[in-house]
Amino acid sequence: MDNRRVYIFDSTLRDGAQARGISFSLSDKLNMLKLLDSLGIDYIEAGNPASNPKEKAFFEKAKDVELRYAKLTAFGSTRRKNSKIEEDPGIQALLSADTETVAIFGKSWDLHVTHVLQTTLEENLSMVKDTLSFFKEKGKEVIFDAEHFFDGYKANPDYAMRVLEAAEQGGADCLVLCDTNGGTLTHETEEIVKAVIKNTKTMVGIHAHNDSETAVSNSIAAVLHGARHVQGTLIGFGERCGNARLTSIIPNLQLKMGYRCIPEDKMILLSSVAREAAEISNAALDEKLPYIGQDAFAHKGGMHIDGVRKVKESFEHIKPEWVGNKRNFLISEVAGRSALVLKLQHRFPELVEDKEALQKITDKLKDLEQEGYSFEGAESSFELMVLKELGRHKPSFTLEHFKVIDEHSGGEKEQFASYAVVKVKVDGTNRMAAAEGNGPVNALDKALREALVEFYPELKKIVLQDYKVRVLDTKMGTEAVVRVVIETKDEEHMWTTLGVSTDVIEASLIALIDSIEYKLWEVKSKKER
Numbered sequence: 001m002d003n004r005r006v007y008i009f010d011s012t013l014r015d016g017a018q019a020r021g022i023s024f025s026l027s028d029k030l031n032m033l034k035l036l037d038s039l040g041i042d043y044i045e046a047g048n049p050a051s052n053p054k055e056k057a058f059f060e061k062a063k064d065v066e067l068r069y070a071k072l073t074a075f076g077s078t079r080r081k082n083s084k085i086e087e088d089p090g091i092q093a094l095l096s097a098d099t100e101t102v103a104i105f106g107k108s109w110d111l112h113v114t115h116v117l118q119t120t121l122e123e124n125l126s127m128v129k130d131t132l133s134f135f136k137e138k139g140k141e142v143i144f145d146a147e148h149f150f151d152g153y154k155a156n157p158d159y160a161m162r163v164l165e166a167a168e169q170g171g172a173d174c175l176v177l178c179d180t181n182g183g184t185l186t187h188e189t190e191e192i193v194k195a196v197i198k199n200t201k202t203m204v205g206i207h208a209h210n211d212s213e214t215a216v217s218n219s220i221a222a223v224l225h226g227a228r229h230v231q232g233t234l235i236g237f238g239e240r241c242g243n244a245r246l247t248s249i250i251p252n253l254q255l256k257m258g259y260r261c262i263p264e265d266k267m268i269l270l271s272s273v274a275r276e277a278a279e280i281s282n283a284a285l286d287e288k289l290p291y292i293g294q295d296a297f298a299h300k301g302g303m304h305i306d307g308v309r310k311v312k313e314s315f316e317h318i319k320p321e322w323v324g325n326k327r328n329f330l331i332s333e334v335a336g337r338s339a340l341v342l343k344l345q346h347r348f349p350e351l352v353e354d355k356e357a358l359q360k361i362t363d364k365l366k367d368l369e370q371e372g373y374s375f376e377g378a379e380s381s382f383e384l385m386v387l388k389e390l391g392r393h394k395p396s397f398t399l400e401h402f403k404v405i406d407e408h409s410g411g412e413k414e415q416f417a418s419y420a421v422v423k424v425k426v427d428g429t430n431r432m433a434a435a436e437g438n439g440p441v442n443a444l445d446k447a448l449r450e451a452l453v454e455f456y457p458e459l460k461k462i463v464l465q466d467y468k469v470r471v472l473d474t475k476m477g478t479e480a481v482v483r484v485v486i487e488t489k490d491e492e493h494m495w496t497t498l499g500v501s502t503d504v505i506e507a508s509l510i511a512l513i514d515s516i517e518y519k520l521w522e523v524k525s526k527k528e529r
Contacts, residue, residue, distance in 0.1 A: 006223055006259045007174075009043040009103075009143070009205070009231040010036050010246060012277065014075050016237035017047070021283065028280050029058050030065065035280065036234065037070040039273045040262035041246075043143075045073045045103055045231075050093035059097040069263070073143070074099045078106040078127040081119040085134050095138065102135050105145035105178075108163040109152030121159060125166040132170025143229075144172040145207060150184040153192050164200060174203045174229050179218060182211025182241060189218040190225055197226035205229030208244040210236065215244035220252055223259065230261075234277050235285065235292075247274050247292045251323055271324035284466070291323045300330040309341075330375075340365075347383055348390075357390060364389050371500055372472045372481045378498040380518040381511075387521070396520040397452060398425045399513065404440045404505055420447040426455045441467060441508045448512060458523050459516065461490045469504060484508045488515040495519070 013029055016022060024032065029046065036044050046062065047055040062072055074097035079085045094102055106128040107113045113124040128144070135142050144167040146152075152160040164175050177196060179189070189206075196204055206222035206229070208215040219230050230253075232244035247270055253259040254267065271292040278285040287293040297320040299308055307314035308327070320327050340362060344351045351357050364385065365375070375382040387393035401423040408416050420443035421434045433451035437443030442464070449459045466487040471480045484507040485498045495518055499510025 002260075003228075004259050005228065006253055006261050007042045007205075007229045008246060008250065008261050009045060009073070009176075009229060010041045010070075010234055011045040011231055011243065012036065012233040012235075012237060012281075013044065013046045014048070015045070015239065015243050016233040016281075018239045019237040019242065022237055022281055024281070026054055026058055026061065030061055032277065032280050033062060033065055033067075033070075033072070035273060035276055037067045038266075039234075039269055040069045040266040042070060043073050043101060044070045045075050048075045048090075048094075049097040050076060050090040056093070056096075059099070063098065071101045071141070072099045073101040073103050075103045075105070078104060078124075078131040079134075081117060081123055081127060085130050091131065091134065095135075099140075101141040101143065103143045103145055103176075104131055104135070105147045106131070106163065106167070107148065107152075108146040108160045108178075109148035110156045110159045112148055112152075125162060128163060129166040129170040132167055132172050136171035141173050142171060143174045143176060143205070144170075145176045145178050145231075147178050148180045149177040150179045150188065150192055151181055153195075154188070157195075161196075161199060164196065168200065168202050172202055174205050175200060176205035176207050176229060176231060177222070177227075178207040179209055179215075180207075182209030182215065184208075184214070184218060185212060186214050186217045186221050189214075190221045193222045193225040193227055203228050205231060206244075207231040209238060210241045210243065210245075213241075215242070216248045216252070219244045219249050220257075223253060223257075235274050235289065237281065237283070245289070248290050251291050251318070255318055255322060267322060268324040291318075292325060294328060296320070297325055298328040298330055344386065348386065351390075361386055361389055368500075372483055373498065373500050374483065375498075378485055378496045380495040381497040381514045384497075384514055384518055384521070393517075393521070396426070396456065396517055399423075399448075399509075400425050400430065402444065402447075402509065404444060406440060418443040420444040422447045422451050424448070424451045426452070429455075431455075440505055441512070444505070444509060445512055448516065452516065456520055456523075458490075458519065462488055462515075462519055463490070464512075464515075465489045465494060467508075469507075472500075482507050484511045486511045486515060488519070490519070 013032055017024055033044055033046065046058060049056045049059050059074065074094050076090055076094035079088045079091055085091055107117060107124055110121060113119060113121055132142050132144060146163055149160055167175055204227045206219050206227045208218040230249055232246040232249060234246050236242040236245035250261045254261045274292040275285055287295045290296055297316060299315060304315045340358060341352055384393060403421045405419045418437050418440045423430060423432045431451045433447045435443050435446035435450055437446050445464050453459050464486060468485045470483045472483055481500060481502050482504050483498060483500050485496060487494055487496050497511045497514035497518060499507040501507040
């Protein structure tokens with residue numbers, strides 16, 4: 001066995017689907033399967049075919065998906081107590097999935113055997129051995145998940161080890177130690193994994209949950225002490241506090257510790273694949289996540305920015321491009337001149353030595369921040385602000401008039417409706433448009449694009465992706481200033497703009513106009529290049 005090879009087992013489609021707010025359609029599951037395979041994951045656990053018709057249908061459809069790297073894995077439990085394995089419907093459903101690999105979970109904590117399964121310790125050992133033997137005889141690769149192993153070992157180490165022995169006797173190809181409750185700390189993981197490795201001949205794996213914020217460290221510790229199979233979910237989705245996050249484990253092991261987890265040329269896909277996985281899951285990616293989040297390589301403090309400008313590794317533990325991410329300099333009152341220079345040198349390199357222009361932009365930035373603007377998460381509005389200050393931006397349209405109407409109808413079934421009417425001027429030509437939306441901002445967005453699409457067909461492809469409102473001074477109550485931040489995307493990329501006002505509709509409108517103007521400026525810039 002290659003001692004530096006660690007096999008990665010992704011359970012996003014099974015354990016990840018148990019997270020609050022996550023529900024995969026059949027199409028979602030098939031798309032996620034292809035996505036995870038594109039990253040070079042070794043095993044993709046896709047669910048329990050006995051649990052519901054959707055899971056069964058997925059395994060039927062998955063047979064037509066050609067996987068380049070991953071082994072599709074079906075998940076199920078040991079046979080029922082005091083029953084024949086051939087008559088167990090769960091076992092038969094698992095067999096019908098027709099996957100090369102199966103993951104079987106069984107109880108390894110005596111408390112669960114006697115109080116949850118309500119059977120004898122010996123019968124549980126037979127259930128484990130019989131089930132694994134059955135699938136091995138069918139020619140399957142069998143991964144045994146020793147459920148609650150760490151709690152079981154702490155309560156009764158002798159019995160927990162006997163469960164692993166039964167799995168070995170049944171022919172298990174890998175023994176996975178599960179921290180199902182997520183309560184094991186890293187020093188405990190190290191001691192228990194060492195004891196298991198010393199007393200088994202089969203490959204050992206780790207399956208950690210994050211209830212103690214130790215899932216990643218526990219997984220890495222297990223590998224350091226001999227485990228060569230790591231289970232988790234790509235971006236940490238899972239029951240309760242989630243599973244071990246593979247986007248942290250993989251680069252930690254591969255880039256920093258010399259283990260091989262995924263093909264070397266796939267590491268640069270880590271950030272983009274994680275974002276696409278979040279999109280499929282209809283969940284916002286946490287930008288604070290290590291390696292893959294926008295904030296992972298974001299610098300705000302003036303001293304930090306100056307350090308990175310001089311020596312990249314002074315404030316970065318790896319190069320962001322290694323994982324497909326990028327460096328980001330945040331503009332704020334604490335960032336200083338260095339941040340502004342670094343921010344501008346990409347889009348406006350000619351300004352770096354222009355002290356007068358830099359001072360003008362700095363002064364404007366301070367004025368806007370005094371009003372409540374914060375450009376940290378709104379790079380596109382920042383670029384537009386620079387263009388306007390330098391007199392390089394000619395508006396693509398003028399908003400001549402707008403009106404928003406909210407209607408509420410009572411009765412047995414209350415109904416709410418929002419309508420917007422806008423009038424715009426483009427090169428001397430006026431256009432009006434009206435739209436109904438899911439709230440006033442959505443109605444305004446639709447009406448604006450409807451009025452402009454005749455002049456700018458590119459706007460057909462943009463979508464308002466996210467909308468956030470923050471009250472800047474809660475003590476002011478309904479008179480408070482609000483900051484609206486919106487994310488917009490098209491087929492190629494996503495951009496963020498913002499607006500500030502005491503009127504939430506006006507703040508939203510400012511952000512919407514910036515969003516459209518930024519898109520049109522990008523289109524114009526491409527044509528000029």
